[in-house]
Amino acid sequence: MDSYRNFILEEFIQDAYFRQWALDELSVDDTFWENWLQLNPEKLKMIEEAKSLVIALKVKPIDVFTASEISEGIQDILNDTLDKHSTSYIRRINWLQIAASITLLIGLGFWYAGKDLLKSEYFEQLASTEPKAIHSNNSNKSMTFELVDGSKITLEPGSELRYGNEFGDKKREVYLSGEAFFDVKKDSQRPFLIYTGKLVTKVVGTSFSIKAYEQDDAISVSVRTGKVTVYRQNSKSGNSRSLSTEIVLIPNQKAVFEKDQELLIKTLVDTPVSINEVPQNSALTFEETKISDVFNRLEGIYGIKIDFDKEVFSKCSVTAHFNHESLYQKLDIICEIVRAKYEIIDGEIMIFGNGCQ
Amino acid sequence: MKTNDQIITKNTDDALLWQALKRSEKAAFEILLKKYYTVVLNYGVRFYRDKEFVKDCVQDLFVEIWNRREYLSDVISVKSYLLQSLRKNIIRESTRLKWFREADKISEEQDFNVEFDIETYLISRELENESLQKLRSELDNLTKRQREAIFLRFTQDLSYEEIANIMDINYRSVVNLIHEAIKAIRKNWFISLFSSFLFIY
Numbered sequence: 313m314d315s316y317r318n319f320i321l322e323e324f325i326q327d328a329y330f331r332q333w334a335l336d337e338l339s340v341d342d343t344f345w346e347n348w349l350q351l352n353p354e355k356l357k358m359i360e361e362a363k364s365l366v367i368a369l370k371v372k373p374i375d376v377f378t379a380s381e382i383s384e385g386i387q388d389i390l391n392d393t394l395d396k397h398s399t400s401y402i403r404r405i406n407w408l409q410i411a412a413s414i415t416l417l418i419g420l421g422f423w424y425a426g427k428d429l430l431k432s433e434y435f436e437q438l439a440s441t442e443p444k445a446i447h448s449n450n451s452n453k454s455m456t457f458e459l460v461d462g463s464k465i466t467l468e469p470g471s472e473l474r475y476g477n478e479f480g481d482k483k484r485e486v487y488l489s490g491e492a493f494f495d496v497k498k499d500s501q502r503p504f505l506i507y508t509g510k511l512v513t514k515v516v517g518t519s520f521s522i523k524a525y526e527q528d529d530a531i532s533v534s535v536r537t538g539k540v541t542v543y544r545q546n547s548k549s550g551n552s553r554s555l556s557t558e559i560v561l562i563p564n565q566k567a568v569f570e571k572d573q574e575l576l577i578k579t580l581v582d583t584p585v586s587i588n589e590v591p592q593n594s595a596l597t598f599e600e601t602k603i604s605d606v607f608n609r610l611e612g613i614y615g616i617k618i619d620f621d622k623e624v625f626s627k628c629s630v631t632a633h634f635n636h637e638s639l640y641q642k643l644d645i646i647c648e649i650v651r652a653k654y655e656i657i658d659g660e661i662m663i664f665g666n667g668c669q
Numbered sequence: 670m671k672t673n674d675q676i677i678t679k680n681t682d683d684a685l686l687w688q689a690l691k692r693s694e695k696a697a698f699e700i701l702l703k704k705y706y707t708v709v710l711n712y713g714v715r716f717y718r719d720k721e722f723v724k725d726c727v728q729d730l731f732v733e734i735w736n737r738r739e740y741l742s743d744v745i746s747v748k749s750y751l752l753q754s755l756r757k758n759i760i761r762e763s764t765r766l767k768w769f770r771e772a773d774k775i776s777e778e779q780d781f782n783v784e785f786d787i788e789t790y791l792i793s794r795e796l797e798n799e800s801l802q803k804l805r806s807e808l809d810n811l812t813k814r815q816r817e818a819i820f821l822r823f824t825q826d827l828s829y830e831e832i833a834n835i836m837d838i839n840y841r842s843v844v845n846l847i848h849e850a851i852k853a854i855r856k857n858w859f860i861s862l863f864s865s866f867l868f869i870y
Contacts, residue, residue: 371820373711
């Protein structure tokens with residue numbers, strides 16, 4: 313207990329218990345410091361000085377917010393974080409640049425709800441297919457396995473992947489409910505097709521992830537490497553599977569399919585990663601660098617097209633040092649420097665602004 | 670895992686609450702929100718006087734934490750994580766506002782509003798001190814960074830390391846900021862507070 317005996321003045325000031333005593337914040341029953349002083353009378357002067365300093369440095373509390381403003385504020389946040397607002401949440405992570413990884417949100421309580429949620433479209437599709445294998449992940453960890461064609465699948469908790477008897481012979485078709493990461497073995501003769509409700513994803517050989525939970529309002533496909541085609545399946549045309557809208561995704565792009573409006577949108581993944589061999593977080597330094605060179609550099613790293621008006625921005629230059637910032641953080645900083653803003657439109661980045669003097 | 674079955678209450682410590690939040694336990698989020706909302710709000714408003722603006726920033730901060738809960742990394746201290754994130758967001762957002770509303774007079778540098786309470790203390794105890802003037806001027810001379818460090822250290826009870834993270838400066842600088850402040854004040858300030866008070870014993 314008595315390490316206090318060796319304390320110097322500043323150590324007393326730094327000690328939370330001492331400060332509480334100095335500011336009369338201890339309960340009246342707590343007589344530790346009075347007793348301690350009786351036992352160490354030679355420290356009186358130092359204690360007096362320390363106490364004076366603690367008092368001098370006491371900061372006036374701020375009370376600009378009323379109690380009702382505070383409870384309203386807390387309530388607003390609770391309302392904003394209700395899970396049924398998953399639509400607005402999904403839009404948010406797409407359009408705002410909140411950093412996120414490829415693994416995505418799993419709805420609260422979904423595991424407990426269990427199989428009741430895996431139904432409708434998914435099973436309709438399966439009705440005509442005699443399943444050869446069903447992989448379902450009922451654990452709370454992701455599960456990785458290999459298919460006969462050599463493709464690797466990582467299935468997230470609460471997700472299920474099925475395929476029919478003919479898998480691997482002439483075609484490669486699987487049905488997914490939930491979320492999975494695919495590392496597809498290259499085979500140009502037999503494209504790999506993933507059915508998720510109304511959305512079909514077609515690949516030759518590449519890696520990407522799909523998130524298609526029954527209870528979510530949207531399906532998303534995020535591409536890591538290679539090229540992926542995503543299209544809407546026209547349910548009325550039965551087996552002929554005519555293609556309606558089709559989009560092609562390159563690395564760091566993502567397709568989002570809004571189920572209720574049947575809207576298929578191309579955007580960017582939540583956390584674009586470098587497409588080159590360079591280490592993910594290697595430093596990037598710009599010194600009075602012309603903005604066109606800066607954007608060229610970023611395009612090269614992330615493989616994402618950055619569109620801007622070269623004439624308007626011709627006088628802009630950037631001095632900045634980046635370490636581990638995400639692409640979106642880098643863009644935030646660059647845009648702040650040149651007083652511009654950016655938007656993600658159709659899987660590309662558009663820069664808006666009035667240029668520099 | 671045993672900890673998964675833990676019942677979450679107001680008294681569960683922050684590290685466990687943070688883990689539970691990451692597992693999507695809303696109760697843990699709510700406890701942390703209620704515990705730190707006011708602290709974070711009052712810290713923010715010291716930076717930026719527009720109450721509504723600060724309230725929005727704090728709301729965004731908590732909503733973002735919930736939305737990104739699965740990707741959150743472990744934190745050493747929830748409180749300092751919150752203060753650090755809010756500080757960054759406010760500086761970023763207010764800089765951005767500056768571009769768009771140049772007519773508004775937003776001071777060139779971020780201010781940090783700290784008032785010292787010494788007069789209240791002396792008055793409430795009917796004490797008089799002839800060196801109060803000198804102390805006042807020493808306190809007024811503290812830089813905004815010193816004020817912020819003092820506030821985080823002595824009012825918020827954060828460690829030097831946490832303060833270094835929050836203010837985005839190195840450990841040594843925090844130690845110096847606080848040490849220099851104490852040294853300056855110590856020169857001219859002393860209250861003989863309890864020579865009379867010790868008499869009781």
